[in-house]
Amino acid sequence: MLRYVRSYQLEGREIKIRLDYVGKKIKQLRLRRKKTQQEVADECHISKSLLSKIENGQTNSAIATLAKISDSLGVKLSLLLEDESEHDLVLLRKEERQSKVGDEHMGYSFELLANRSPYTGVEPTIIHVTPKHMITRTEGYTHGHDEFIYILEGSIKLAYNGEEHNMKTGDTAYFNGTKPHLFVPVDNKGAKVLTLFIETE
Numbered sequence: 001m002l003r004y005v006r007s008y009q010l011e012g013r014e015i016k017i018r019l020d021y022v023g024k025k026i027k028q029l030r031l032r033r034k035k036t037q038q039e040v041a042d043e044c045h046i047s048k049s050l051l052s053k054i055e056n057g058q059t060n061s062a063i064a065t066l067a068k069i070s071d072s073l074g075v076k077l078s079l080l081l082e083d084e085s086e087h088d089l090v091l092l093r094k095e096e097r098q099s100k101v102g103d104e105h106m107g108y109s110f111e112l113l114a115n116r117s118p119y120t121g122v123e124p125t126i127i128h129v130t131p132k133h134m135i136t137r138t139e140g141y142t143h144g145h146d147e148f149i150y151i152l153e154g155s156i157k158l159a160y161n162g163e164e165h166n167m168k169t170g171d172t173a174y175f176n177g178t179k180p181h182l183f184v185p186v187d188n189k190g191a192k193v194l195t196l197f198i199e200t201e
Contacts, residue, residue, distance in 0.1 A: 019057040019058075019059075019060070019061075020057030021057075022054075022057070022061075022066070022080055022081065023054055023055045023056055023057040023058075024055075024057075025079070025080055026054060026055050026069055026073070026080060027055040029073045029075060030055075030073060032121065032199075033073055033074065035072075035073075037051050037052060037055075040069065040072050040073070043068075043071075043072040044065065044068040044069055044071075044072050045068070046065060046068070050065075051069075054066075054069070063077075066080055066081070090114060092113065092114055108127050108128060108129055108130055108183060109127075109128045109130075110125045110126060110127050110128065110195075111125060111126040111128075112124075112125055113125055113126060121198060121199030121200075122196055122197070122198050122199070123145075123196070123197040123198075124194070124195075124196050125194075125195045125196075125197070126152070126192060126193070126194055126195070127149075127183060127192070127193040127194075127195045128190065128191075128192055129154070129156055129183045129185050129190050129191040129192070129193060130185060130190060131185055131187070131188040131189060131190040132185040132186065132187055132188050133188050135184075135185060137182070138182075139180075139182070140159060140160075140180030140181050140182040141177075141180070141181060141182060142177065142178055142179065142180055142181075143177045143178070143197070144177065144178060144199075145177045145197040145198055145199055145200070146174065146175070146176055146177060146197075146198040146199075146200050147174070147175055147176075147177045147181075147195060147196070147197055147198065148172070148173070148174045148195070148196040148198065149167075149172065149173050149174075149193050149194065149195050149196075150170075150171075150172045150193070150194040150195075151167050151168060151169050151170060151171050151172075151191065151192075151193055151194075152169070152191075152192040152193060152194050153169060153191060153192040154168075154169065154185075154187075154189055154190060154191030154192060155167065155168045155169070155186050155187070155191060156183045156184060156185060156186060156191045156193065157183075157184040157185075157186055158173055158181065158182075158183060158184075159180075159181060159182040159183075159184050160175055160179065160180075160181045161179040161180060161181070162180075164184070166186075177197070
């Protein structure tokens with residue numbers, strides 16, 4: 001028998017919360033963030049035993065408590081409350097995804113290739129490297145992920161941490177995104193780079 005708490009209003013909609021499913025999502029997200037129960041409990045000003053009961057679907061939590069937990073885990077409250085199962089397959093048709101976003105004059109634009117699960121730590125994209133005559137950016141980018149790249153079309157110079165590496169179609173690289181890096185075009189044809197942003201923490 002499924003156990004629900006009372007109905008709540010979320011973004012103008014009435015929802016029912018399934019305790020076991022919410023608890024499972026909280027635990028998965030906590031482990032993904034590499035946080036202990038005690039760390040999350042301390043950040044939320046609740047006891048570790050209460051958090052344990054929430055994760056195991058054994059208690060009827062106040063919405064305010066769930067809001068604190070979502071803040072601690074860095075996700076929206078709606079992610080915890082939506083009663084939807086995670087799918088093994090998430091199919092995104094070419095015509096359904098946004099073709100390009102970003103600013104070409106800053107060095108690139110990109111396509112998001114998947115509506116990824118919040119429980120995974122991989123973000124697949126295609127980076128469209130700006131043709132050489134259009135680019136205005138020379139400063140490297142940094143972010144908190146590792147990055148894997150595969151050159152699909154064209155050639156680039158990978159500027160990484162003060163050094164430049166020539167790369168052509170079929171070449172790959174894996175690097176720490178916290179260090180300055182930039183895809184530098186070598187001609188006016190531009191390039192296309194399959195890129196995986198990978199969470200490591």
